[in-house]
Amino acid sequence: MSLENDVLDVKKLDIRGKVCPMTFIYTKLRLEEMKKDEILEVTLDFPAALESIPDSCKRQDLAETIEIKEFDGNKNTWLLILRKI
Amino acid sequence: MDLTEEQIHRYSRQIVLKEVGGIGQKKLLNSTVTVIGLGALGSPVAYYLTAAGIGNIRIVDFDTVEISNLHRQILHFTDDINKKKTKSASRKLQLLNPDCNIEIIEEMILPDNVKEIVKDSDFVIEGSDNFPTKMLINDACVSLKIPFSIAGVLRFHGQIMTVVPEKKTTCYRCLFGDVGDSPSGMSCSQAGVIGLVPGILGCMEANEAIKTILGIGELLTNKILFVDLKTNNFTFIDVYRAEDCLACGENAIDLVKTYDYGVENVCH
Numbered sequence: 193m194s195l196e197n198d199v200l201d202v203k204k205l206d207i208r209g210k211v212c213p214m215t216f217i218y219t220k221l222r223l224e225e226m227k228k229d230e231i232l233e234v235t236l237d238f239p240a241a242l243e244s245i246p247d248s249c250k251r252q253d254l255a256e257t258i259e260i261k262e263f264d265g266n267k268n269t270w271l272l273i274l275r276k277i
Numbered sequence: 278m279d280l281t282e283e284q285i286h287r288y289s290r291q292i293v294l295k296e297v298g299g300i301g302q303k304k305l306l307n308s309t310v311t312v313i314g315l316g317a318l319g320s321p322v323a324y325y326l327t328a329a330g331i332g333n334i335r336i337v338d339f340d341t342v343e344i345s346n347l348h349r350q351i352l353h354f355t356d357d358i359n360k361k362k363t364k365s366a367s368r369k370l371q372l373l374n375p376d377c378n379i380e381i382i383e384e385m386i387l388p389d390n391v392k393e394i395v396k397d398s399d400f401v402i403e404g405s406d407n408f409p410t411k412m413l414i415n416d417a418c419v420s421l422k423i424p425f426s427i428a429g430v431l432r433f434h435g436q437i438m439t440v441v442p443e444k445k446t447t448c449y450r451c452l453f454g455d456v457g458d459s460p461s462g463m464s465c466s467q468a469g470v471i472g473l474v475p476g477i478l479g480c481m482e483a484n485e486a487i488k489t490i491l492g493i494g495e496l497l498t499n500k501i502l503f504v505d506l507k508t509n510n511f512t513f514i515d516v517y518r519a520e521d522c523l524a525c526g527e528n529a530i531d532l533v534k535t536y537d538y539g540v541e542n543v544c545h
Contacts, residue, residue, distance in 0.1 A: 213289060213290075213293055214285075214286070214289060216293065217285060217289050217292055217293055218285070220292070220293070220298060220299070221280070221285065221292070221298075221299040224298055224299050224300055248293075251295070252295040253295075
């Protein structure tokens, strides 16, 4: 982990190739191991999960969505940034 | 202990629930549930607990499968007739979920062995077919402070209650007192039963076990649920602890050692 990640306390999860509901389940399992306010960067390529993961995280009081952006200029892959509640 | 990829997929539809998650799934995998009786109640109980990933399931029965069992005892198939119910059940349960350790106890529940059989359980399911055994299990579990669910069925009717000794909830003996004082009820063999009635009640017992292990929801404590599936009436009746209950009251005694249950003389 880089110094920058240490400071920001950013965890990463790559769920490219996964589809719903496993996208949320892997995200949930990772969030359960994290402390409050830690940041999780989820890399994903299943578009429906851009809505379903934030929705489910909110409904289950797991995390709030900070940002959704394209991953590395790739139009079919995204970074979903979550903060553990 | 981390969940394996296979476990994450196998249990995904319950891990996804807010009430379960990976944390809850690990609790289930680390728990021990004893299922007493592998008949009409015990069959769905053992099946669903195995499917849910209860890590250790202790199944207890001394009986063999008969053709007249098959309309309601759904773990047993036609080619299991004359086999021990424990063997028949464990074969299916192992096939269903190799994650679970299925411990077989091929014994009749008696005052001499009941505590040894239920000890170290996180929950006990009472699925026997007779009143003295139900009372014996109540007394043993109350004494060892093990939560348990107890159910009975007849014709289209069923009843179920859960006891959490640690929380001093109403126990089965609080309600029914001395075995000797109780009317000698008919068994399923005489009165008959629609096969799915114990199926529904058994599923509810399994649900009580899962909720207890996860520490969620509400249990059927201090109440008894009567189910009439001919009329679809579900009736909850509040029940109260008996101060003078010999199992859980102020002056409780170790009944298992001293009480004459007459379990050996029961007609099954």
